[in-house]
Amino acid sequence: MPELPEVETVKAGIAPAMEGQVIAQADINRPDLRWPFPENMSARLTGKRVLGLRRRSKYILADLDSGETLLIHLGMSGRMLVSGVKVGEFHHPHPVPAKHDHVVLHMENGARITFNDARRFGAMDLLDTATQEDHWLIRDIGPEPLGNAFDETYLVERLKRKNSPIKSALLDQGIVAGLGNIYVCEVLFRTGIHPARKASQISAKRIASLVPVIREVLSEAIAAGGSSLRDYRQSDGELGYFQHVFQVYDQEGKLCVTDGCKKTIQRIVQSGRSSFFCPQCQR
Structure with a gap:
């Protein structure tokens, strides 16, 4: 998708x-x-x-x-x-x-x-x-992650009582709009958060740290033309190239890119979707 x-x-x-x-x-x-x-x-x-x-x-x-x-x-x-x-x-x-x-x-x-x-x-x-x-497709959507309404205070407040895994919480379109499996995996890796950790058990400081990283990852992907996995193409038919710099997504079995880390990227399934992460760098 x-x-x-x-x-x-x-x-x-x-x-x-x-x-x-x-x-x-x-x-x-x-x-x-x-x-x-x-x-x-x-x-x-x-x-x-x-x-x-x-x-x-x-x-x-x-x-x-x-x-x-x-x-x-x-x-x-x-x-x-x-x-x-x-x-x-x-x-x-x-x-x-x-x-x-x-x-x-x-x-x-x-x-x-x-x-x-x-x-x-x-x-x-x-x-x-x-x-x-x-409209029924729009009325329950949360704020845009690149907009002013999405900030650290908002995200901390929305997640502090969420007992679902942080991966699932960030995929909830009612909390934040437009995030999907690929970029949530990348964001959680950059912030060192394990995808299976319950959102409510993560400190407010670490939740707040997600906001600038979400913006950073999305902005980089937009600049690169999207990820273009499988059937996706740009309007001119060309492939984007952000997929060439994925650090964890679809990297199962490959060595973690973090300096000094000797672990390999692992995959688990959450709600029918693959989550990729480093077992040492993400806690």
Whole structure:
């Protein structure tokens, strides 16, 4: 599942082709993805200008001049591909339509934004912009980890009575938005906290130390273009490269990177997800 850096990277990639532009035609090639598309989706998108793109947790939000907002969730294998305009240093011609091109937005500037999703775990919806915070996918999401509302005082208060493992607590989208398995593993390694430790048993000082490290890891991943594991791609189809500097994630059996540590990275399963950690450096 793409995490915050991957979604932020995709948003940045499609923004030059979409922001300020009119959707000349919206092709909806099937009735649903993970859930049914909203009623009259093609008509509600066609002719509308995209005022701006935002990200909320793992969702991309495109505000339209109609007073609605297009919500995009990439799911397990969803990709937003840009063609017909210059992306970065490259111009990508329109590709031949593919089997899993489920939604295609033809922009007035000649760009084509294609949502391709082989597994159909992604989603799109149209929300009322003025009341979007009440939408069932958004209303219970916690603060953004790169925003001002997420600080040391907030995190200490939210976790001091949490009896779940710290790994599970940080994956709780109601506590902090957008964090996923990959980056939580990396954050816990950098802060020396074992993923199985109960959140309530960790000192306030150590909980507070998570905040700057969370921001650091996410910022590094965004700068690197996300992790691009498995099906994930940037909007121009290129792989990111943050996965090449993972210190613990997917490093089971490899020597810990900490100077002087002779232990190897171990893996445990927590709530069906793999947690990677160093048994000596993380307590």
